[in-house]
Amino acid sequence: MTEASDFYRRVETECPAFQARVTARALTRYYNACFRPLGITAEQFSLLVGIGGSHEPTLAELAARAGVDATTLSRGVKNLERSNLVRNHGGRGRAGKRLVLTDEGRRLMDESMAAWERARIRLAEALGEEALRVAGSVMSQLAVAAQAATSTAGFATPCDVAE
Numbered sequence: 001m002t003e004a005s006d007f008y009r010r011v012e013t014e015c016p017a018f019q020a021r022v023t024a025r026a027l028t029r030y031y032n033a034c035f036r037p038l039g040i041t042a043e044q045f046s047l048l049v050g051i052g053g054s055h056e057p058t059l060a061e062l063a064a065r066a067g068v069d070a071t072t073l074s075r076g077v078k079n080l081e082r083s084n085l086v087r088n089h090g091g092r093g094r095a096g097k098r099l100v101l102t103d104e105g106r107r108l109m110d111e112s113m114a115a116w117e118r119a120r121i122r123l124a125e126a127l128g129e130e131a132l133r134v135a136g137s138v139m140s141q142l143a144v145a146a147q148a149a150t151s152t153a154g155f156a157t158p159c160d161v162a163e
Contacts, residue, residue, distance in 0.1 A: 016142055034119040038111055044085075045112055047076050048101065051086055052109055056098035058091075067143070080105070 011018055031042035040048075050062050059077060063070035077099065080086040085105035088097040101109065124132045 020139075020142070030123075031116075031119060034115050035112065038108065038115060040108065040112065043076060044080060045116065047073070047080060048085065048105060048109055048112070051077075051080075051099045052101045052106070056090075056100050058096065058098060059088075062099065 028042050063073045090098040
């Protein structure tokens with residue numbers, strides 16, 4: 001192997017971001033397959049949970065909690081609105097409009113929660129309940145650590161080095 005390929009292998013095995021993306025893609029494929037009979041994707045399920053689990057969040061609040069850009073999130077919400085699963089009311093813009101599940105959205109979430117529970121149980125059977133709990137805890141800690149490193153680096157970008 002070359003020096004470059006050794007480096008690339010090291011990134012694959014040691015980089016939390018690389019591993020998280022591979023894991024996220026695998027989990028997204030898994031949950032997409034579980035939700036397919038209901039006509040929704042894992043991303044749509046997550047949005048519906050975020051909207052239904054809060055008291056009329058704004059798009060900006062939902063984006064902040066999900067750790068994503070509001071512009072990206074707004075496309076997903078618009079699709080849910082077109083499907084009559086979500087409606088908005090109130091103010092203007094991302095920080096003003098309030099999001100709520102429609103009756104159809106709440107019915108779909110009732111069905112989706114059962115599918116989600118079956119999917120979670122299958123993962124716990126494959127990985128082990130304790131390992132699944134630990135994985136969730138470690139992912140949360142890693143997200144907090146990355147956010148803290150981004151916020152407190154004191155450089156133009158977190159990975160800048162003083163010369």
